[in-house]
Amino acid sequence: MNGFTSDVAFTPTVKAIQSRKGSRDSYARVEQRGGWRATITPDLAAFIEAQTSVFLATANAEGQPYIQHRGGPAGFLKALDEHTIGFADFSG
Template identity: 35%
Template structure:
């Protein structure tokens, strides 16, 4: 179990004092913050088909990324370890690059229908040959997180949504997925990795950037 001094920073403590919430913050840590994933949180985390991942660079520059997939996207291996895949993206590797040099991560799991949410903090590593990678067809690497904190979070500001459909870009059991529209943009054709070079013509043809934006705005990208 984490103590308040272990969980909060000095700056957080100063703001708690300024807003008369030191006692409340202490009670919250005692009540819900743990240094491991407790059994009630496991099915919730493993049933999610998306989560938000926060990372920082070695210089402290932050970024946050939406990570989506099929239900079971994240696997809890034990109370202090979880894993998730990295799928084909836009080639920037912002989150994965940050993990490789700074390792600190935050994961936010949200159920927009109930609503409910769980937050996880930890230290992450990347691997292209982790045995768990076999469970994620189409993934190019696996992220393994050593959990340092896990806690429920108040859901009162979560707007209730209804899930309509899974993204068609989630890799199937063979690791196959549709060719994304952004890889058809004329500006990127000479910069695509070898595995994607020349595919646009057979995947609907090359489009302009403005054409892609139109697809993005009307939900057909």
């Protein structure tokens, strides 16, 4: 389990670069105050469900990214609970 929600994006290498470039202290203050929210709020759910396009990104065990576009009418994305987004997968 990560220590901060930002650890998903800020790996140790990224944090070292932030330190060299002078932005690490600012991000560390955010982390010490609890970091960024990790839940889907009602407002965020409404925003998500209004979208007609999304990019789905995954990575394999070696870290190689794979990005796919998904789209559909507003509502094809759903906030299923405060941690889960689901979508209808339209072919074509």
